[in-house]
Each structure stands twice: as structure tokens, then as C-alpha cells.
Amino acid sequence: MNRSADWLEQARNNLEHxxxxxxxxxxxxxxxxxxxxxxxxxxxxxxRAGNVAWGHSVLDLLAALPERLGVAETLLDAAxxxxxxxIPTRYPDAHPAGSAARHYTGAExxxxxxxxxxxxxxxxxxxxxL
Numbered sequence: 001m002n003r004s005a006d007w008l009e010q011a012r013n014n015l016e017h018x019x020x021x022x023x024x025x026x027x028x029x030x031x032x033x034x035x036x037x038x039x040x041x042x043x044x045x046x047x048r049a050g051n052v053a054w055g056h057s058v059l060d061l062l063a064a065l066p067e068r069l070g071v072a073e074t075l076l077d078a079a080x081x082x083x084x085x086x087i088p089t090r091y092p093d094a095h096p097a098g099s100a101a102r103h104y105t106g107a108e109x110x111x112x113x114x115x116x117x118x119x120x121x122x123x124x125x126x127x128x129x130l
Contacts (some may be wrong), residue, residue, distance in 0.1 A: 007044030011037045011120050018113045027104035031085035034112035038082050041116075041123035045069075048126070058082050058119065075122055079114035085112055 014037035022032035035058065042061040048052035049069070053061050058079035062071045088094035088103070095103050 002047055004044045004047035007040050007047060007122055008120075011039075011044060011116075011123070013119060014040055015113065018109070018116065022106065022109045022113060025106070026101070027106055027109040028089040028101045030109035031082075031104055032111040034109070034116035035085045035089075037084040037116040038079065038119040041120040045123040045126055047096035056086055062119075069126060072122075075119055078118050081113060081115045083118075086094050090128040 003029045014017060014033050018033035018037060019031055021027070039056055039059045039061065042058055042065070043053050045065065046061065049066050051064075053064070055061060059076060062075055062079050065071055089100055092099050094100060
């Protein structure tokens with residue numbers, strides 16, 4: 001059973017969660033939800049291509065896609081941004097002082113959501129000629 005559609009649905013839900021978090025001013029959580037959206041989207045694309053992917057680095061997940069999919073540098077750049085939000089958005093000891101939440105801005109959260117949207121859009125529309 002191929003559950004790639006479930007992963008893409010989760011990716012869309014995670015992106016919507018990021019947008020709701022931005023609206024609430026919860027920017028750290030928005031950045032993390034955006035990373036989770038991209039991670040789920042790429043895992044869904046892996047499943048559509050007949051692969052199973054593990055790990056949390058969006059950059060590594062994109063790099064592990066079959067070569068025939070030709071991942072654009074813009075997607076890799078978006079992944080580099082999002083991977084920076086996987087751990088430090090949630091853990092205070094990832095920063096010199098204070099809670100993780102106080103270290104993120106609305107601009108960063110908006111950028112993270114756009115990065116996730118770019119990756120999700122690519123994963124939803126990739127034409128796989130298997």
C-alpha cells in the first residue's frame with residue numbers, strides 16, 4: 001500500500017498549522033511546523049517514487065531522491081533554511097539564553113512558510129514517469 005497521498009495531506013496540514021501559528025505570533029512553532037511540512041512532503045514524494053525515506057533533514061531527503069527527478073537548487077536552498085528550524089525552535093538550550101520562542105521573528109516564520117510551500121508545491125506536482 002502506497003501512502004504517499006497521506007504524507008502530502010499531512011504536509012498540507014503542517015503548512016496550515018504554520019500559517020495559524022504565524023497569525024497567533026508563535027513564530028518559533030511556525031518555523032518548526034514549516035520544516036515538518038517540507039519533511040512530510042519530500043517523504044511523500046519518495047513514496048510516490050517507490051522509495052522509503054528516513055530522517056528529518058529536508059536537504060538530505062531531497063538529495064536522496066532519484067537522480068531522474070533533478071532537484072533544483074532553489075529547493076535545496078529552501079531545505080537549508082528549514083533544516084535550521086528542526087531543533088532550535090523547540091529547545092531553550094539551543095540558544096545562549098531564554099526560551100526558544102523569543103529568538104524567532106515574524107519575518108523568519110513567513111520565510112519558512114514560503115520555503116515549505118515551495119517544496120510542498122514541487123512534491124505535489126512532480127511528474128513521475130515510473
